[in-house]
Amino acid sequence: MARDNMIVSLDIGSTKVTVIVGDVEQDRQLQVVGFGSVESSGIRKGNVIDIENTVRAIESAIEKAEQMSGRDIDGGYVGITGHSVSSINNRGVVAVSGFDEEITPEDVERVLQAARVIALPHDRKIIHVIPRQFLVDGNENILDPVGMIGSRLEVETHIVTIVNASLQNIVKCCQRAGFQPQELVLNSYASGEAVLYPAEKELGVVVVDIGGGTTDIAIFDQGALWYTAVLPIGGDYITSDLAVGLRTPLTQAEVIKKEHGGTLPALTSDSEFVDVPSVGGRDTFRVSKKMIAAIIEPRVQEIIGLVKNKLDSSGYPGLLPGGIVLTGGTALTQGIAELAVELLQKPVRVGYPEEIGGLADVVHAPECATGVGLLLYAAKSRRLQEENEDSLSMKVMFSRVKQWFQDFF
Ligand SMILES: Nc1ncnc2c1ncn2[C@@H]1O[C@H](COP(=O)(O)OP(=O)(O)OP(=O)(O)O)[C@@H](O)[C@H]1O
Ligand SMILES: [Mg+2]
Structure with missing residues (x-):
């Protein structure tokens, strides 16, 4: 198989680094051909706190993925998250240039450039300028205005920015591990690509990737990204609550959480018990599953409550009929969907990566949503560039980002 078909994703998470290798076959379905995931502690809340540790984790994840796929990996798509990421919606307006008032790809490019002009603190860089919709002479909901007649072209965009130093630290870790970032993609955008159905994205849906x-958080509407936010909280808080509450080491708390954790004490048996090793490992004591659930529940409530606050303040005007899709490792917490239904008053499901072939079962897990989504994003970007030479407005959101991305180096 030609090397050109290969695409690679790198998800540098707070608990693990994952590399996934994909092939875009002739029929365009994405095939997963390699996977490597290793635990890592070099990232905290999305930011690099230990370069050496992160570089080593990236190197070993690459090595595993190379062994499984039989390919050499030297770069690919990298996920970005953390509190240094922020986003705003902005609008650009231009007059259509041609005397016949037919909108050209150049008009689209100009209006996107206009939408990019925002008052940006000098320490921030733009990573995405995503068109949500175009307007021609005030007519809304146009996806591709090229070829249409009009005198005034507007675009509504979602702009994602990141603190330059955080971005440079990620890029530095990648490069030191021999991995050249081709493009940086917001994690929630990628996770949405992996776990949402096109119909949900059309209707209005939220993906919530709860990692370590x-x-x-990302809201999709009419097929496009409408809003994004990152909260510096995740499953690691639940683990430390359990460690403190049960007086057990963090490693044991993590095992207990994954094997016996539930969020709904009311539905959890108080006649089932779990052996919990004490700190220092000398004694073991017995704790009911109900008590474990009683420790987990408030933290899950807090996380979902913070998600609700973000959604409430997002300014999104719709009702989100597509509901909420929970993904990321913490979405595996038993009872989390039920609790989220109660707190958010919306349909909730747990999202697993779909629409992939090959070794799909290896990555069929919520914690792989970002990694698989990055591959799907890369495949889509490639497809749009190959197929839609005329449809600049569709492909521009991918290709322009690439061009702007060159500025980072
Ligand atoms: N079965 C499970 N039940 C409960 N929690 C789980 C389960 N499996 C994994 N987790 C939790 O999921 C979290 C890791 O999720 P994930 O791999 O998506 O995070 P990450 O991508 O490394 O971190 P982040 O996205 O926050 O940077 C950990 O807190 C882990 O304890
Ligand atoms: Mg993650």
Whole structure:
């Protein structure tokens, strides 16, 4: 197979670093051909806190993925998250240039450039300028205005920015591990690509990727990204609550959480018990599953409550009929969907990566949503560039980002 078909994603998470290798086949379905995931502690809440540790984790994840796929990996798509990421919606307006008032790709490019002009603190960089919709002479909901007649072209965009130093630290870790970032993509955008159905994205839906150190939120509407936010909280808080509450080491708390954790004490048995090793490992004591659930529940409530606050303040005007899709490792917490239904008063499901072939079962887990989504994003970007040479407005959101991305180096 030609090397050109290969795409690679790198998700540098707070708990693990994952590399996934994909092939875009002739029929365009994405095939997963390699996977490597290793635990890491070099990232906290999405930011690099230990370069050496992060570089080593990236190197070993690459090595595993190379072994499984039989390919050499030297770069690919990298996920970005953390409190240094922020986003705003902005509008650009231009007059259509041609005397016949037919909108050209150049008009689209100009209006996107106009939308990019925002008062940006000098320490921030733009990573995405995503068109939500175009307007021609005030007519809304236009996806591709090229070829249409009009005198005034507007675009509504979602702009994602990141603190330059955080971005440079991520890029530095990648490069030191021999991995050249081709493009940086917001984690929640990627996770949405992996776990949302196109119909949900059309209707209005929220993806909430609850990882170890961060909770990444994205609202999709009419097929496009409408709003994004990152909360510096995740499943690691639940683990430390359990460690403190049960007086057990963090490693044991993590095992107990994954094997016996539930969020709904009311539905959890108080006649089932779990052996919990004490700090220092000398004694073991018995704790009911109900008590474990009683420790987990308030923290999950807090996370979902913070998600609700973000959604309430997002300014999104719709009702989100597509509901909420929870993903990321913490979405595996038993009872979390039920609790979220109660708190958010919306349909909730747990999202697993879909629309992939090959070794799909290896990555069929909520914690792989970002990694798989990055691959799907890369495949889509490639497809749009190959197929839609005329449809600049569709492909521009991918290709322009690439061009702007060159500025980072
Ligand atoms: N079965 C499970 N039940 C409860 N929690 C789980 C389960 N499996 C994994 N987790 C939790 O999911 C979290 C890791 O999720 P994930 O791999 O998505 O995070 P990450 O991508 O490394 O971090 P982040 O996205 O925050 O940077 C950990 O807190 C882990 O304890
Ligand atoms: Mg993650």
